[in-house]
Amino acid sequence: MHVRRLGELEAEIMDRLWAWQRPATVREVVDDINRGRRVAYTTVMTVADILHRKGWLRREKAGRAWLYEPVRSREEYTAGLMRDALGDSQDRPAALLRFVEVISDEDMDALDAALRAARGDQEPHPGGSAA
Structure with missing residues (x-):
């Protein structure tokens, strides 16, 4: 399997989920990224969806939000x-x-x-x- 290097925002999202070692919502990821720089909720939501479609994240519905977690370490x-x-x-x-x-x-x-x-x-x- 060929592994493509993650893009900058993809890597930021994955870094947080790997570090937290638990499922998280897009809101949690956005809030954490926004401590250092501004990023739009919709941008993170789109990139998380792309990571899900690429097979990097699994997700499950929790109320109205998706909980994302890494598929691989x-x-x-x-x-x-x-x-x-x-x-x-x-x-x-x-x-x-x-x-x-x-x-x-x-x-x-x-x-x-x-x-x-x-x-x-x-x-x-x-x-x-x-x-």
Whole structure:
């Protein structure tokens, strides 16, 4: 599945719903966004509907309003973007090497731990720390 990067307002909506970890109405999202900048209720309602049609949000009726919640986690979204970026490379090993050359030690340790977990291996590899 190809994952398209979210637009600015789409990302603002999804960020709030991921952080809140509960269904929310468009009014709640609008009120929160409006703490930092002005956005129209109808604009957020339209974008939430688009995210629903794209399969990013599920919704259920609560009185006269829709309650929206994410279908996928932020981590699934990020992993999809990373997979797509790697898939665009002509030389995957070189792209992976360049990636690990620029990540922080903390990210390197997290990557090592993720690789060990995916393999079912509990022992750290040379140079990595135990998780």
